[in-house]
Amino acid sequence: MGVASYAGEKAGEQLQQLQVQAQKLADEMVQRGELSAEEANKFVDDLVKKAQQPVVEEETPPKQKEPRRIEISEEGESSSEDSKQTEDADRLRSQVEALKEELNRLQKE
Structure with missing residues (x-):
């Protein structure tokens, strides 16, 4: 359980840092006139929502349920x-x- 709670804390800290950085960027863009205050808030909210979404892992090939079969031939037998x-x-x-x-x-x- 300790590892899971530690990972949760780290994720929360990083999410907060992302939100602070996004807010700073949005504030700068508002000051320069590149965004309105409303657009800046939407920008920050969208970034935070994306960060909160679970990461989709790449599809892994399905695991085989049984070991692969190996054909064993007699010493006298040989393939062509x-x-x-x-x-x-x-x-x-x-x-x-x-x-x-x-x-x-x-x-x-």
Whole structure:
């Protein structure tokens, strides 16, 4: 409860500071002739009302109610992607071995 009351006090203090600053600004604008007294009061009231409105938080994606499912495959099972990669790796190993043999043959000549 202490944190909530502290936050409420801080919010109240900041609201009062905003109101004082808005009133000073409005008074200056009235003195310069930029606003009438009535417009200045409306300006201050609107600012205070906006400050009192609760802040709308961004929408967060809905939380999943259950954990996502993970598919576990047996060691003997592999996806077609894995088997293709294995085949590619084996083919490359064979090519490297053949190139090594050819290099050795050329070095001996």
